[in-house]
Amino acid sequence: xxxxxxxxxxxxxxxxxxxxxxxxxxxxxxxxxxxxxxxxxxxxxxxxxxxxxxxxxxxxxxxxxxxxxxxxxxxxxxxxxxxxxxxxxxxxxxxxxxxxxxxxxxxxxxxxxxxxxxxxxxxxxxxxxxxxxxxxxxxxxxxxxxxxxxxxxxxxxxxxxxxxxxxxxxxxxxxxxxxxxxxxxxxxxxxxxxxxxxxxxxxxxxxxxxxxxxxxxxxxxxxxxxxxxxxxxxxxxxxxxxxxxxxxxxxxxxxxxxxxxxxxxxxxxxxxxxxxxxxxxxxxxxxxxxxxxxxxxxxxxxxxxxxxxxxxxxxxxxxxxxxxxxxxxxxxxxxxxxxxxxxxxxxxxxxxxxxxxxxxxxxxxxxxxxxxxxxxxxxxxxxxxxxxxxxxxxxxxxxxxxxxxxxxxxxxxxxxxxxxxxxxxxxxxxxxxxxxxxxxxxxxxxxxxx
Numbered sequence: 001x002x003x004x005x006x007x008x009x010x011x012x013x014x015x016x017x018x019x020x021x022x023x024x025x026x027x028x029x030x031x032x033x034x035x036x037x038x039x040x041x042x043x044x045x046x047x048x049x050x051x052x053x054x055x056x057x058x059x060x061x062x063x064x065x066x067x068x069x070x071x072x073x074x075x076x077x078x079x080x081x082x083x084x085x086x087x088x089x090x091x092x093x094x095x096x097x098x099x100x101x102x103x104x105x106x107x108x109x110x111x112x113x114x115x116x117x118x119x120x121x122x123x124x125x126x127x128x129x130x131x132x133x134x135x136x137x138x139x140x141x142x143x144x145x146x147x148x149x150x151x152x153x154x155x156x157x158x159x160x161x162x163x164x165x166x167x168x169x170x171x172x173x174x175x176x177x178x179x180x181x182x183x184x185x186x187x188x189x190x191x192x193x194x195x196x197x198x199x200x201x202x203x204x205x206x207x208x209x210x211x212x213x214x215x216x217x218x219x220x221x222x223x224x225x226x227x228x229x230x231x232x233x234x235x236x237x238x239x240x241x242x243x244x245x246x247x248x249x250x251x252x253x254x255x256x257x258x259x260x261x262x263x264x265x266x267x268x269x270x271x272x273x274x275x276x277x278x279x280x281x282x283x284x285x286x287x288x289x290x291x292x293x294x295x296x297x298x299x300x301x302x303x304x305x306x307x308x309x310x311x312x313x314x315x316x317x318x319x320x321x322x323x324x325x326x327x328x329x330x331x332x333x334x335x336x337x338x339x340x341x342x343x344x345x346x347x348x349x350x351x352x353x354x355x356x357x358x359x360x361x362x363x364x365x366x367x368x369x370x371x372x373x374x375x376x377x378x379x380x381x382x383x384x385x386x387x388x389x390x391x392x393x394x395x396x397x398x399x400x401x402x403x404x405x406x407x408x409x410x411x412x413x414x415x416x417x418x419x420x421x422x423x424x425x426x427x428x429x430x431x432x433x434x435x436x437x438x439x440x441x442x443x444x445x446x447x448x449x450x
Contacts, residue, residue, distance in 0.1 A: 004031050006315060007094055007107040009084045009252070011037025012044065013301050014282025014308035015113030016066065019076050021312025028075040031316075034105065035076060036096055038083035041137045042068055047301055049140040050162065053147075054169030060137045087112075087256035089278070109277045109315055112253055112266065113308060116246035116283035116299045123217045124242060130225035131218065131240045134162060146239055147173055154178070155228045155237040157215050159186030161331045163243025164198070167207050168333055170241070178208040178235050180215060180228065187338060189329065190392045191345045193359070194338075194378060197394040201336035210235075246299050248284045261286040263295040270321035272311035279315065281307035288324035291342050291389060291410060292351040298325050327390075328407040330400050337400030341407040342390025343380060354383040358443035362436035364398040366428035375399040377440040379406070379416065386415035386448050391440070398430070405437050416444040 006022060008015040019033050035042075043066040052059035068078035079098070086095035093104045118133035132143045147170075154170045156163050159181030167179045179186070179202060185195030186202060186209065202209045210232065218240065219227035228235045248265040250258075258274050261267040265286030266274055274280050282304035289296040303325060313320040328341040348355050358379050365372040375395025382389055391406035393399055409419055419441035426433060 003029065004108045005106065006031060006033045006109045006111065007105060008033065008035035008111045008113060009087075009094070010111075010113035010115055010282070010284075011035050011039070011042035011068075011078055011080065012046070012113070012115060012282070013304035014115075014311075015111055016043045016071065016076075016078075017305050017308030018111045018113065018279065018281055018312035018315065019071070020074070021309050022315040023074055023076055023312075025313065025316025025318055033076045035071070035078045036082040036084050036094075037078060037080045039136050039138050040080050042066060042071065042078055042080065044137050045301065046135065046137070049134055049137065050165035050169045052140055053134075053143055053166065054172040056169075056172070060141060063137060084114075084252060087252055089256055089258075089275075092277075110279065111308075111311055111315070112258070112274070112278065112280040112284060113282045113304075114249040114252065114284045115304075117249045118242060118246050119244040120242060121215075121244070123215060124240075126218055126220060126225070127223075128218070128220035128225050129223055130238060131242070133242045134166060135246065143239070143241070147175075151238040152176060153236045154239045154241065155180060155235050156241045156243055157228070158243035158245065159183070159202075159209070159211070160188065160243055160245060161329065162245075163241075164202060164333050165331060166241045166243055167202065168205060170239075171205055171207060175239070176208075177206075178210060178228075178237075180213050180230060180235070181209070181211050182214045184211055186211070189344060190338065190340050190394070191357075191378060194376065194392045194394050197376060198333065198336065198338055201333050205334055246283065248286070248297060248299075250284055253280070253284070261295045263287075263297040265295075265297050267295075270323070271314045271319075272307055272322060273314065279311040281311045287322070290324040290326050292347060294351065296325070296327070298327060300329065326407055326410045328403060330403060332400070335396050336394065337396060338394050339400035339403035340390070340392045341403050342388065342410040344390060344392070345380065348380055348389055353380075353389060355380050355389055356383060356444060356447040358440060358447045360436065360440045360443050362434075362439055363432055364395065364436075365430060366432050369428045371397065371429075373397055373399075375436055377402075377436045379440045379444045381416045381444040381448055383448065386417050386445065388414055388416055388419065388441075388444075393436075402435075402437055416441045416448070420445060
């Protein structure tokens with residue numbers, strides 16, 4: 001039996017995790033690995049880009065976990081600036097473009113890890129400069145270069161995680177920032193009452209938050225953007241940042257005949273296999289939401305690394321599975337922390353659950369201890385069973401990471417009654433004697449009885 005040839009499409013978290021795990025289990029005499037990345041960087045933290053733009057962290061090198069040379073020392077050949085433009089499953093070849101040169105490479109095994117692409121509506125398609133998505137390190141570098149002295153006004157379109165993080169980053173850079181969101185509140189992944197707390201914090205940063213507003217066009221002046229046109233008026237802008245979310249990057253896979261699911265991503269089995277010898281991982285795939293039981297697209301680096309690892313273990317001859325997600329996410333806006341896990345009320349309604357909600361106000365530490373600040377915790381519990389369906393937290397120091405306890409409870413299908421007896425750590429510098437998690441669970445239990 002000859003050397004197996006593995007080609008990886010995509011040089012970031014999922015693809016390179018798959019390559020690394022496969023290499024650990026099979027030596028170069030058994031497995032040849034060739035990865036193609038259309039950008040200039042590999043294995044980097046896209047989540048760190050807003051903090052780099054805002055000047056909180058260095059970059060781009062600080063955001064890169066492993067560069068191509070590091071992979072080559074482990075006998076993984078990585079070629080940046082190479083874009084895969086076609087996949088032929090019958091011939092087992094990929095077509096690759098590098099500059100003006102196009103060529104084919106054959107494979108025995110293929111990992112499709114093309115990631116996601118930013119949502120870019122038709123009105124944003126303009127040759128004028130100053131309009132940016134923020135998906136890659138190259139995007140971040142281009143935005144930083146554009147933010148030269150003289151840029152004074154910025155409009156961020158979309159009030160999700162990237163939108164609010166980029167709005168804060170631009171404020172830190174000294175720009176006057178307007179954040180436009182078509183929904184009634186920012187952060188639509190949390191319930192509206194929790195989103196209202198986020199809106200208050202965003203405005204507290206001096207950001208002009210405009211909700212219930214839809215963008216329809218851009219105004220340009222020669223080669224640069226000058227304003228954003230909305231149904232509530234025109235907003236001046238020297239720079240426009242799109243924070244409208246992402247879609248699975250599946251065009252190549254779809255053209256090759258690989259199956260897509262209702263969430264828009266590639267469909268894999270639990271081992272991350274699409275079909276014989278074809279694997280997929282990361283933001284280009286759909287995943288199982290363990291609470292709703294439905295397919296979902298949850299583009300996070302945590303999932304991409306885990307899925308890539310699973311694919312690589314299986315390619316390398318081992319056995320591993322990816323069991324799904326519970327929708328845990330976390331971010332911050334200045335000193336306000338926001339987190340969620342499980343289902344929001346809207347998602348629970350869509351999944352057909354009958355449930356109660358309970359919202360409590362507490363503090364991160366004992367009330368008498370220096371630095372005690374308030375937090376709001378909201379939980380959803382299923383009627384009848386009492387199973388925890390989801391939780392949301394908005395607060396300041398030491399608030400949001402409490403979502404991890406809720407995430408473990410959701411993952412293990414605990415009831416709120418079971419949660420009231422959890423043995424959580426206590427000391428006045430870290431929590432009240434009744435931790436906010438326990439208070440929220442107890443209130444949800446009371447709501448179920450009521």
